[in-house]
Amino acid sequence: MGYTIRVFGDPVLKAKAAAVTEIDGKVARLVDDMFDVLYTSESGIGLAAPQIGVQKQIFVWDMEDQPMVVINPEIVESSGEWVYDEGCLSIPGLYVEILRPNNVLMRGLDLDGHTVEIEAEELAGRLFQHELDHLNGVLMFDRMTPEQRKDALSEYRRIVDGTAAAAQPRRLKLK
Numbered sequence: 001m002g003y004t005i006r007v008f009g010d011p012v013l014k015a016k017a018a019a020v021t022e023i024d025g026k027v028a029r030l031v032d033d034m035f036d037v038l039y040t041s042e043s044g045i046g047l048a049a050p051q052i053g054v055q056k057q058i059f060v061w062d063m064e065d066q067p068m069v070v071i072n073p074e075i076v077e078s079s080g081e082w083v084y085d086e087g088c089l090s091i092p093g094l095y096v097e098i099l100r101p102n103n104v105l106m107r108g109l110d111l112d113g114h115t116v117e118i119e120a121e122e123l124a125g126r127l128f129q130h131e132l133d134h135l136n137g138v139l140m141f142d143r144m145t146p147e148q149r150k151d152a153l154s155e156y157r158r159i160v161d162g163t164a165a166a167a168q169p170r171r172l173k174l175k
């Protein structure tokens, strides 16, 4: 194991992940490790391999006590519109209302290498689009309007600075 969640600023989050060419024991172990990281996270419901530094087209999710995985996913149909206050384990503390299609049809492979198609809307539809973006090096910031991005970047800067300050031991000045 030894995987950690990569956060905004890490170049791996901007890179494109490679398609998985062989679903072997190594992939199965990676998926196990991804669930370990997901379940160890505070309240994560989805995690893409690049978020732990692995450039492979895999993401896992668990929305109702059901561990799910997809390999080499693509969204083959999408429709509608939905605004949702979106968050990301790689941008901790930031939530921004982002407009995306509401309904999606995702196609990919399961751990047996079988093609699966999953239709989703609302939260699950959002999760699929968000995680698939990670496989293309796309982050929430890239889905914001320029105005939203400006505000979100400065808000996130304040969150990061606040977190760093809190982690820093206070130096007391005596006399």
Ligand code: QAP
Binding pocket: 042, 043, 044, 045, 046, 047, 085, 086, 087, 088, 089, 091, 092, 093, 094, 095, 123, 124, 126, 127, 130, 131
């Ligand atoms: C992606 O997001 C997603 O800021 C998964 O401090 C986004 O698991 C799915 C999280 C929108 C559906 C809708 C975020 C945890 C988790 C944080 C997550 C945080 C702690 C985000």
Ligand code: CO
Binding pocket: 087, 088, 089, 090, 130, 134
């Ligand atoms: Co994310």
